[in-house]
Amino acid sequence: HDNFGEDLIINVKNGDIFYWDKSGGKSARAEKLSSRSGADAKTPTVAKKVLVSDVDRHVIAFGCDPEASIGTQDPLLIRFSDQENPKVWESSATNTAGGLRVGSGSEIVTALETRQQILVFTDVSVHSMQFLGPPFTFGITQLSENITIISSNSAKAVDDIAFWMGYEDFYVYDGRVRKLPCTLRSYVFNNFNLDEKEKVFAALNSSYSEVWWFYPSASSSEIDRYIIYNYLENTWAFGTLNRTAWVDRGINDYPVAASTDHFLYQHELGLDDGSTEPAQAINAFVESSQIDIGDGDNFVFVRRIIPDLTFDGSISNTPSADLTLKTRNFPGTSYHTTQTTEVTRSATVPVEQFTSQAQVRLRGRSFALRIESDTAQVQWRLGTPRVDVKKDGRR
The missing domain is CATH 2.60.120 (Jelly Rolls)
Incomplete structure (x- = not known):
């Protein structure tokens, strides 16, 4: 999902794209983007991921259906709406809507926006997508091949640097793609439930210059472990914790994370384990x-x-x-x-x-x-x- 101004663009992976209008209030439900009043007939109805390009205000759908065959998903196709208009997707000489197709891999896994570009990950490669302006609108360049990415939420951007977890390695893009040396690599990947790999997600704890990856161990069907990389000190740490989603500090004073016990937790607040009543000491x-x-x-x-x-x-x-x-x-x-x-x-x-x-x-x-x-x-x-x-x- 992503913000379009104060509204929300929401996408169920390999499903439809939805639009939530803030003017309707909190009680209003999101509706299919293709069903909104004024949406053209070429609006995508299926996608792997959707985001909004902050610089030029295009809504971009990854792994979506083509204009010529709405409803039939192309896992390597990228399409973008007209600038500032999420209702117009039919490309013409009078708008900036259009599309691109990634040239390597069998499917787009995810996309990640950094300060200067959008990184597009397939199952075997990573590409840079940048705004060019008319008449091409966007261009795409392959950065590296023979990489892996373990899930659609396992990449995280820090300014213009990206970190992600692969199947057997960690990677970083800081102008070039390279493997990230990890002293805990065997500890993580030798005890990993690959059947539940899509639950893996990356989180940013900017107060301490850390990227966290939450993942399920071999004996668990839910997330129960994490590994931390401190990108300033170049150090690694690990631990056990049940978390399913994470929002870094920003609007809130502290990071907020969801757990499998259906509670939200503030992190980096207090000295003890607040998941129990009363709170207990942390070992x-x-x-x-x-x-x-x-x-x-x-x-x-x-x-x-x-x-x-x-x-x-x-x-x-x-x-x-x-x-x-x-x-x-x-x-x-x-x-x-x-x-x-x-x-x-x-x-x-x-x-x-x-x-x-x-x-x-x-x-x-x-x-x-x-x-x-x-x-x-x-x-x-x-x-x-x-x-x-x-x-x-x-x-």
Whole structure:
């Protein structure tokens, strides 16, 4: 769907196009665009997606029926209405209505508007569609072939950069199309229910420079997991959450998301899990990958850690988090030694103070660091903790 001024253009995928007129009030129902008073006989009646070009105000239908055969869908056809007039679709020398056909792939999957262009995705390629003006109105150029896109809602634009999820990879278009290196690629795609892939959707959390993808795991028929890409820090995160739709902050102060329990949730508001009554603490953690000395050729002795945390923003009077160090001797074995230290805030004025250091005794070929909390009204931010290590023998 998209806005046409204060009105709405709505499309059911592979179904009809509808128009909702705001002047009719909230009680008015949307009606078929082809049935509106004044709509010409060439108005599309089926499409995969519809959007409004913000720059030139054309309504554009993707994967729709051609002028010569209304009602018969062409999955690679793009048609656009006359400028500023969603009722006129019959092309002539006196208007700017017309159409284009994508030259590769078997169907258009989706389209995504960025600041400078409209990106059109087929099942194997991505194209750039741009406004040219009369007599051609729009032109289309292929940007890349041999790409995939997993669903019609799995792409998200950030200014003029686009991110999307494919079948086995993540992609970015920032002037050129390329695969996005992902440290969690196997974690996501090795536990994925492809039968429900069309439910996958991308969401933007602009306050934290993040793109989220919500998807169903292999054992679930509904969305139950997410993966986050921070495009400023170039980092990835993952978690479990049931969400079916998302609107970024803008009109609202916080992002709003729908869940499978039929409730709407405000995100980034509060410190606890508000889906329960009363709200419960969120079990939050950050864990590093393996850290070693000399590419794992030497054993290390860990004797001290200097935490670097801030609890700024916590409501609890005594916020704390557990900092755990754990070691192992070989990549394929479990951790054999762990030590946990509680990091607690002791003062906030004149500056924030917390646990200064912790003495530990750990030995192994590699070690990992984990920080976690499960206390209500607590939030923390990890800085750069320091670990005192030295080369050591096995005994």
